[in-house]
Amino acid sequence: MSHAHKQIFVNMPVKDLAKSKAFFEAVGYSFNPQFTNDKGASLILGDNLFAMLLAEDFARTFTPKTFPDPKTNTTGWVCLSCDSREEVDALVAKAKAAGGNIPSEPQDYGFMYGHGFEDLDGHHWELVHMSGMPPQA
Template sequence: MPQLIFINLPVTDLDRSIRFYEATGARRNPQFSDGTAACMVVSETIHVMLLTHDKFRQFTTRRIIDAHADAQVLLCVSQEARDDVDAMVERATAAGGRADPTPTQDFGFLYGRSYADPDGHIWEVMWMDMAAAEAAAAA
């Protein structure tokens, strides 16, 4: 079995967040979802656990930050093609997210943009031409 990652995010409106993540391509796994949490499957190995603040507090005594004002992590997912990066940001923006809260990166062999979900969590979306990256590193 491949190693899985479960990203736990506190959200202020669970239903809104479910709709947002579904609009960006994730699907809800009802087996691990209830009125306080939703497991959103991004890929076979990446899952995002959307947790109400009360549910999130069951896992930590630390303060839940306002991700619109503060940043704790930048989450990054890859795409198969450069155009897929733009398409993902466009889907996120159309679903209520904010486009490009971090600078766009364009190095020829690597292209990246970002979006913030409705709670302010920043997702970077990137594409990389591995052959070009390896050639540049070897030079």
């Protein structure tokens, strides 16, 4: 059986919700006010693509597991497609200007260009532009 999901909500705990919201607004994103309050904020990433930034105390109500520090631990990261290399570079520049960390240099594989940033909490956001298909092995 195949599944065709209609939306994605990635849940991410954050230490300071107001600062996280300001960071992503400075990068150029907005929030869905219907699903945003003092406990969480629905970051709009695209049509039917959302990251739920959850205040840590509120996020803990959803799981008994501990949250590793994303500045020193990786449990996964968000990768978003972009329409151009210029869009990738512009978003990384805005994230850096807003206080984000740039942990690595851009990667150019010919068919794919990528770069990324870490938000204020250390969550890794990767941005890629696909200009073709990977070479066949």
